[in-house]
Amino acid sequence: MSLSDFFTPIDLKKITPKNGYYTSQLGDRIEHHSVAFPDLEQKVDIAIVGVLEDRNAIGNPGCALGPDYVREKLYQLNEGAYNTKIVDLGNIARGEKVTDTYIALKTVVEELIKKDIVPVIIGGGQDLTYAQYMGYEGLEQRVDVVVVDSHFDLDDDGLGATIETNSIAYLNKLFLHEPNYLFNFSNLGYQTYFASQESLRVMDKLYFDVHRLGELTGNMAVTEPVIRNADMLSFDMGAIRSSDAVANANAKPNGFYGQEACQLCRYAGFSDKLTSIGFYEFNPAYDNNGQTAMLLSQMVWYFIDGFYNRKKDLPLNPKSQYLIYKTSLKHEEHELVFVKSKKSDRWWMQVPYPTGGSKNERFHLVPCRYDDYKMARSGEMPDLWWRTFQKLT
Numbered sequence: 001m002s003l004s005d006f007f008t009p010i011d012l013k014k015i016t017p018k019n020g021y022y023t024s025q026l027g028d029r030i031e032h033h034s035v036a037f038p039d040l041e042q043k044v045d046i047a048i049v050g051v052l053e054d055r056n057a058i059g060n061p062g063c064a065l066g067p068d069y070v071r072e073k074l075y076q077l078n079e080g081a082y083n084t085k086i087v088d089l090g091n092i093a094r095g096e097k098v099t100d101t102y103i104a105l106k107t108v109v110e111e112l113i114k115k116d117i118v119p120v121i122i123g124g125g126q127d128l129t130y131a132q133y134m135g136y137e138g139l140e141q142r143v144d145v146v147v148v149d150s151h152f153d154l155d156d157d158g159l160g161a162t163i164e165t166n167s168i169a170y171l172n173k174l175f176l177h178e179p180n181y182l183f184n185f186s187n188l189g190y191q192t193y194f195a196s197q198e199s200l201r202v203m204d205k206l207y208f209d210v211h212r213l214g215e216l217t218g219n220m221a222v223t224e225p226v227i228r229n230a231d232m233l234s235f236d237m238g239a240i241r242s243s244d245a246v247a248n249a250n251a252k253p254n255g256f257y258g259q260e261a262c263q264l265c266r267y268a269g270f271s272d273k274l275t276s277i278g279f280y281e282f283n284p285a286y287d288n289n290g291q292t293a294m295l296l297s298q299m300v301w302y303f304i305d306g307f308y309n310r311k312k313d314l315p316l317n318p319k320s321q322y323l324i325y326k327t328s329l330k331h332e333e334h335e336l337v338f339v340k341s342k343k344s345d346r347w348w349m350q351v352p353y354p355t356g357g358s359k360n361e362r363f364h365l366v367p368c369r370y371d372d373y374k375m376a377r378s379g380e381m382p383d384l385w386w387r388t389f390q391k392l393t
Helices: 064-076 098-114 128-136 170-177 197-205 220-228 258-270 291-307 370-377 383-392
Strands: 047-052 086-092 118-122 142-148 182-190 209-212 231-237 276-280 324-329 334-341 347-352 363-366
Touching: 047 064, 047 291, 064 086, 064 118, 064 291, 064 383, 086 098, 086 370, 098 118, 098 128, 098 291, 118 291, 128 142, 128 170, 128 231, 142 383, 182 363, 182 383, 209 334, 220 258, 220 334, 220 363, 231 258, 258 291, 258 347, 276 291, 334 363, 334 370, 347 383, 363 383, 370 383
Parallel strands: 047 086, 047 118, 118 276, 142 182, 142 231, 182 209, 231 276
Antiparallel strands: 324 334, 334 347, 347 363
């Protein structure tokens, strides 16, 4: 089966301005599936994937219609100072059953990643995150997942089994999926009054990284190493404050500002490790003058901008491009080793595998901040080192 079998073409008449596009605009630069399906054997960096599925988007029906509204705005944005190699594959239509849509998206994500193409998913409900995650199943690698969301989308029983995957309980399926290839899960922007104490205990027990909105407000640099560690990112548009992104039936007054959402997306694009990103829960039925569609298109633009500014400095080759710093803790035998890139000034921390934990590697590299190095230099163990070490055991 060809990937083209999963997609329906774009109706350009609905989204193209009356006078067409300028040559500087993405609408003129992106190869889109309006007639012929793009040739993925040529050099392609990014593929836009629309998903017309909202049957499990709890409280937000209509978000399946979002992709074309975002395209209309995105295509009118100007290309950055680089030559984009982007294709728009069109839309994955809803299957006879929701699980059919999941399988289609899973297959598309897997095949694109195998071709070294980053899928940018613009879809319906955030339950599609589970299908995005399943796309990594056949790649035989550990996966680090980052979700930008004001809630933990677990059911009320923490890790109790749910009958059906949906937009407010898909994490149960993701955490319990067999085979288990999830190494780390991170949440950015949860709001404590939306998080049950049981779900917080689950996150702590599994040594996952969760960051309150208040912790990140005015301190967005904290999110950069978290996102740099991700293989995939899922962005719930409901994590943005309603004044900046009203087009969501579940929109709330508090959340990230629009410019902060764009900053998160640029961090995601800038990460050498990240291989897929999904934007979910945008509902055009609630959009005011296309404001949220424009914001989401700018978020995609910032992801693209970050992608084409990647430094390709994921350590440690060649070693001459990195500086090594070693520190000792006050009351521990562990020697903490940090790595700094000369290209980007970004930091990583070496966390040793337990004896026999890995046959091929002696340590696991985890992105960190300069603050982690300063803490270790003062003799204190960074919490990130400890949580990573516990997951390796």
